[in-house]
Amino acid sequence: MQGSANVVVGDRHIKRAEKPNDIVEPAPPRAPPPSLPTQAVAKSFIALELICTKGKPIANARYQMTLSDRTRLTGSLNAQGVTRVEGIDPGTCQIEFPDFAAEEWGATPRPGGGQEHIAKRGDCLASIAADYGFADWHTIWDSPHNTRLRQRRKDPAVLHPGDCVYIPGRESEPVMRPTGQSHRFVLRRAEIRLCIRLKLGTSCRYILSIAGTEHTGQVDDNGLIDFPIPLDAKEGKLLVYPKRSRDLGEAYEHEPLSYDLALGHLDPVEEVTGVQARLNNLGFRCGVADGELGPRTQAALHAFQKSAGLRATGELNEPTREALRQQHDVG
Amino acid sequence: MGIITFLQRALLPHTGGTLGPEVRHIVLAQGLQFNNSDMPGFCQLPDALSAGATARNYWKSYPWCPQTLYNRPALALDIKSSTQFEYLSTAQNVRYIVERVLTKNRFKQALETPDVHVIYAGHARYGRGPCFGTNNAPGEDWENGTRPNVTGLFRMGFPYIGIPGHEVSEHEYTVDLVSADVKLEAKYCEPQLAQHLSNLKALTLDEIDKIRQANAVSRAAVKAPHLFSGHKPLGGWGGLAKHKDPKKTYWIYNSYESGVNEIHLVIHAGWQNTASKPMDLDATKIDCRVFCHFGCSTYVHNQRVVRKFKGWEKNGDAGFAYFTTDLSHGFLSVYWLYHLFTYDKPNQLWEPSLSYAFKKTNADLSADKEVFRII
Numbered sequence: 001m002q003g004s005a006n007v008v009v010g011d012r013h014i015k016r017a018e019k020p021n022d023i024v025e026p027a028p029p030r031a032p033p034p035s036l037p038t039q040a041v042a043k044s045f046i047a048l049e050l051i052c053t054k055g056k057p058i059a060n061a062r063y064q065m066t067l068s069d070r071t072r073l074t075g076s077l078n079a080q081g082v083t084r085v086e087g088i089d090p091g092t093c094q095i096e097f098p099d100f101a102a103e104e105w106g107a108t109p110r111p112g113g114g115q116e117h118i119a120k121r122g123d124c125l126a127s128i129a130a131d132y133g134f135a136d137w138h139t140i141w142d143s144p145h146n147t148r149l150r151q152r153r154k155d156p157a158v159l160h161p162g163d164c165v166y167i168p169g170r171e172s173e174p175v176m177r178p179t180g181q182s183h184r185f186v187l188r189r190a191e192i193r194l195c196i197r198l199k200l201g202t203s204c205r206y207i208l209s210i211a212g213t214e215h216t217g218q219v220d221d222n223g224l225i226d227f228p229i230p231l232d233a234k235e236g237k238l239l240v241y242p243k244r245s246r247d248l249g250e251a252y253e254h255e256p257l258s259y260d261l262a263l264g265h266l267d268p269v270e271e272v273t274g275v276q277a278r279l280n281n282l283g284f285r286c287g288v289a290d291g292e293l294g295p296r297t298q299a300a301l302h303a304f305q306k307s308a309g310l311r312a313t314g315e316l317n318e319p320t321r322e323a324l325r326q327q328h329d330v331g
Numbered sequence: 332m333g334i335i336t337f338l339q340r341a342l343l344p345h346t347g348g349t350l351g352p353e354v355r356h357i358v359l360a361q362g363l364q365f366n367n368s369d370m371p372g373f374c375q376l377p378d379a380l381s382a383g384a385t386a387r388n389y390w391k392s393y394p395w396c397p398q399t400l401y402n403r404p405a406l407a408l409d410i411k412s413s414t415q416f417e418y419l420s421t422a423q424n425v426r427y428i429v430e431r432v433l434t435k436n437r438f439k440q441a442l443e444t445p446d447v448h449v450i451y452a453g454h455a456r457y458g459r460g461p462c463f464g465t466n467n468a469p470g471e472d473w474e475n476g477t478r479p480n481v482t483g484l485f486r487m488g489f490p491y492i493g494i495p496g497h498e499v500s501e502h503e504y505t506v507d508l509v510s511a512d513v514k515l516e517a518k519y520c521e522p523q524l525a526q527h528l529s530n531l532k533a534l535t536l537d538e539i540d541k542i543r544q545a546n547a548v549s550r551a552a553v554k555a556p557h558l559f560s561g562h563k564p565l566g567g568w569g570g571l572a573k574h575k576d577p578k579k580t581y582w583i584y585n586s587y588e589s590g591v592n593e594i595h596l597v598i599h600a601g602w603q604n605t606a607s608k609p610m611d612l613d614a615t616k617i618d619c620r621v622f623c624h625f626g627c628s629t630y631v632h633n634q635r636v637v638r639k640f641k642g643w644e645k646n647g648d649a650g651f652a653y654f655t656t657d658l659s660h661g662f663l664s665v666y667w668l669y670h671l672f673t674y675d676k677p678n679q680l681w682e683p684s685l686s687y688a689f690k691k692t693n694a695d696l697s698a699d700k701e702v703f704r705i706i
Contacts (some may be wrong), residue, residue, distance in 0.1 A: 197349040201419045203424065242421035257424045257677050259350065266348065283351035283426065285446065295618060299445040303354055328349045 044090040047182035050081045050097060050105065052189050057081025061187075066094040068179070076087025084182075092176045097185065102172030104135050104188045114145065118162065122234060124264040125156040125165075126192055130232035132167050133187040137231075143168045158268045194236070195265070195330045196225045199282075202243045205252055208260070210236035224330070229263075236261040269321050269329075272297070278328040279304055351533045352419060353678075355448060356470020357429045357668070358441035362463050362626070363473065365661040366433055369466040371396065374661035376431060377416040380669055381408045397662055397699045420531040423678035429668070434481045435463045435610050441619060448621040452664040455626030458521045458633060459600045460487035460612070470503035475606050476556050487612040487641075492521040495588040495595055499571055500562045507573040507599040507606065508536075508565070508581040515597070516580065522631050523586075524597065531597070533580035536566030539594065542583075546593040579636055602636050611644040612636065617643045620681060621651040623705075625663045630654035630706050648680045653689065657703035666692045667705075 046065070050058040058081045065073040068091025077083050102109040117128055125137035134140060136199055141149075141156045145166035153159060175185045198204055208215045208225060211233040219225060225238075239256040267274035267289070276289035279300045284307075286300035293316060302314035308323040359376065361367065367375045372389035373396045379386045382405030390401040404530040409417040414431045432438060438461060449459045456473070464482040473575045476483020491509055499506050510517070511533030517525040530616030534542075545570055547562050572581075582597035599606070602615040622643075634654045637643055644650055655663070670691035674684040693704045 195347040199349055199351045200421065200424065201352060202421050242424070244421055246373060253422050253675075255422070255676055263347075263619055278348075281348050281350055283354045293499075296445040299447070302444075303356060307354070328428055 003230050041089060043087045044179040045084060045086040046093050046177065046179045047082065047084040048077065048090065049182060049184045050077055050187055051184065052187050057188075058187050061099050064096040064098055068092055088179060090179050092178050094174045095177050095183070095185075096172060096175065097187075099133070099135075100170070100187060101134050101139050101170040103139050103168075105185045107172030107175045109169060110171045110173050111169075113171055114143075115167050117165045117167050119159040119165055121161050122262065122264045123161075123163075124159050126190070126231050127234060127264050128159075128165055128167070129190075130230075131172060135187060135231075137190055138188070140165065140167060153268060154210065155268065157264075158266060158274070160267055160271060173297055190231070192229050192231055192233075194225075194227055194229045194233075196238065196261075197330050198223055198225065200240065200242050200257075203207060204243065205241040207239045207256075208236060209238075234263050235261065272316070275301075275316060275321065275324060278324045282324075282328055345501070352421075352426045354426050354428060355681075356446070357427055357448040357450065358437070358444075359429055359431045359668075360438040360441065360449065360451045360453070360461065360463075361431060361433055362451060362461050363456075363468070364454045364466055365452040365664075366404075366465060366627075367431070368548060372659040373400075374665060376665060376668070377408050377410055377429070379662070379665040380406045380418075380672075381410070381416075382406075387550055394494040397695075397701075399695045399698055400540070400662075400665060400669060406669065418672045420672055420674070420678070422675040423684060424548070425678050425684075427672060431462060435476065435483065435485050436459075436480045436502065438463065438485055439610060439615050442615050442617050442622065443619070445618045445620070447619040448623075449619045450623040450625060450664055452625045452669070453660060455624075455632055455659075456484060456488075458488040458492045458523075458628075458631070459483045459484050460602070461624070461626065469544040470637065471505065473502040474504035474506070474687045476610075479607065480610065483610075485610050486600065486605040486607045487602045487614075487636055488600070489524075489632075489636060490519040490601040490603075491515055491524060491597055492600040492632075493524040493527065493584060493586070493597050495586075495593050496539075496546050496591060497588075499565070499596065500543065500547050503563055503571060505573050506571055506596065509597040509599055510574075511580040511582050513582070521600070524584075524595075527532050527584040527595070529585060531582045531584050534583050535580055536564075536570065536572055536575065536577060539581065539583055539596070540564045540566055540570075542594045546591075602640065612641050617641070620649050621653075621685065623653045623664075623667065625653075625655060625659055625667070625705075627659045627703075628655060628657055629659075630656050648682055651681070651685055653705050655703050656706050659703050660701070663692070663696075663705070666695050670695075 005051050015239060048063060050061050052058060057075065059079045061077045061081065063075060063077060063083060065085065067073060068089050073085060075083060125211050129137040129140055140146065143166055149163060149165060153163065159165070194210065199222065201221060203218065203220045203223070203286060205218050206216065206225060208227065211230045215227050217225065238259040238261055240259070241252045241256050245250050266277050269278065270274060272291045272293055273289040276286050276297055279286050280289065282304065284300040284304045286297040298314035301316060301320060302312050303325070305312040305320055308327065310319055310323060361595065372385040373379055375385060379645065390398065406418060411417060416429050418427045422426070432441070438451065441447050454462050456462045462473065462484045471477045471479050472482040474483060475699050486521065503534055515528055515531070517528060520528065521578065527589055544562065564570045565579060566575055585592055586595050602611055605611040637652060670688040671684055674687045678684050689705060696704055
């Protein structure tokens with residue numbers, strides 16, 4: 001196997017898989033055994049595999065193993081999300097994946113170790129999960145400590161500055177697995193997709209730059225731009241080249257429309273700032289989302305209500321919030 | 332820098348947001364003489380922009396009418412109703428919604444609405460202000476209105492203005508003459524009146540009527556005889572003067588109007604505490620983004636009142652105002668809208684597209700050999 005090597009630990013040979021930088025810590029010295037006749041013990045192996053819920057390998061994830069003789073072995077899975085350690089004593093090994101919170105790879109979380117996070121502008125469950133090293137925001141959202149938060153903010157995508165979020169501890173209780181077998185662990189990892197619906201009334205070409213990756217494509221006049229994005233992506237740039245009005249020829253505009261995307265900055269529609277930001281995105285400009293229901297916002301509300309077939313009053317009411325949610329929010 | 336776009340964080344299962352073109356509302360307030368029913372086909376909106384049958388036929392039949400739009404591509408308007416049409420500029424990322432209104436209260440409401448682009452196209456009433464009704468409307472619709480919240484004047488003029496005598500004869504509305512007891516100061520007079528303060532005369536209603544009658548006969552011979560058939564006196568029972576004291580004297584002067592030297596009456600106009608209140612400038616909190624006053628000679632008539640007296644100023648990318656330098660025409664709105672719509676760059680700020688429309692409209696007026704410009 002490429003990259004594999006034999007290392008000698010004490011008087012034992014351990015053939016471990018893959019990475020040359022794997023570290024083997026010898027077991028602590030033991031008291032000499034009573035004088036029994038020396039008996040050759042058959043060596044064994046253990047193999048680990050880590051995949052996501054869709055069956056794809058989790059490459060290069062770190063693992064920690066404590067062998068039956070208390071030798072600690074640390075290393076990284078290979079590109080296929082696998083490692084295999086041979087030449088070890090039979091028994092049970094304690095397994096850990098320190099990159100991931102216990103619940104995310106099927107372990108039982110160790111009690112305690114949690115902390116509180118006060119949400120700031122731009123925060124949402126996904127970004128907080130990324131910041132605290134969680135692969136799945138559900139781990140945080142579903143914590144019993146966040147019951148009140150769930151009641152207050154029905155959509156975990158949208159937090160409001162000042163919201164208190166409980167961050168559970170990440171460490172796990174020991175996970176014991178026998179040698180002589182391959183063990184598969186399934187990592188629960190949320191897939192994050194950015195979805196922008198362009199309703200510019202015409203088909204468009206676009207360039208989306210996000211987290212160092214550039215996506216280009218074309219959408220029709222009701223088209224969706226839909227890409228997976230890293231959990232911690234916070235901003236992006238979207239350039240849109242709309243197709244020209246039919247009276248001006250069948251070409252695309254040369255000068256793009258430019259959008260600076262601030263991911264996670266959208267407040268809940270229950271907040272005036274959330275209403276203002278949605279109105280702005282939909283084209284009913286009401287200026288900076290300042291939370292004030294001033295004349296400009298009222299005029300934008302009036303125009304939106306009229307276009308949505310609602311009673312145009314310029315007042316913020318529940319039918320207007322619902323229409324904004326339906327017309328703006330995707331997914 | 333691009334448009335700052337706050338998006339929902341992607342979570343369940345994927346979210347983000349919807350982006351639409353900016354919606355900009357234009358309220359086209361059509362007043363006396365410049366509304367669709369009073370204008371020739373090539374000026375009627377939206378037909379003139381989309382080059383509909385009426386406009387095309389007119390251009391073909393009357394080669395004397397301005398041809399600049401005829402040779403341009405027709406715009407693909409989305410005509411929603413007889414009073415509303417839309418145009419989507421993909422280059423600007425702006426959807427223009429144009430609402431054509433014909434009443435004073437809708438005009439006032441538009442002026443008071445943030446971010447609306449208001450255009451008044453209609454008779455300037457010699458500086459009294461926008462005026463609503465139709466060409467064949469009853470006389471009072473040329474002054475305070477038969478339905479004061481709907482028709483007649485929305486006053487935004489100097490306190491005192493001069494009007495030619497035939498104006499009253501032509502439309503037969505009640506006129507509020509300025510008593511010769513009032514000392515007129517130039518700063519309160521419409522600039523054209525201010526030029527005549529040194530040659531004002533104080534006459535009784537009877538004296539004024541005699542001169543008006545003589546003027547009307549000579550003017551009718553030159554211009555339009557049918558307009559003067561019912562020539563009503565100012566004084567006496569059934570006269571058109573608001574106050575009919577036969578002993579009092581009122582200010583008049585003589586000046587040329589459309590090439591005819593005739594009597595001009597000095598009348599009360601104004602913008603504060605007017606006879607049209609609350610349909611006047613003082614009782615209106617202007618909050619719109621753009622105000623185009625496309626009546627005749629509105630720069631002289633109303634610019635100082637709106638900008639200086641009322642104090643409505645340009646403020647960053649808001650508070651734009653445009654006026655006309657001389658006798659205007661109904662097609663001015665058509666030119667303006669055409670160029671505003673066809674500006675071909677992304678348009679976050681309003682000023683670039685307005686500047687473009689301003690320059691191109693004046694270029695068209697020049698090409699058409701028109702005397703007036705917008706300013």
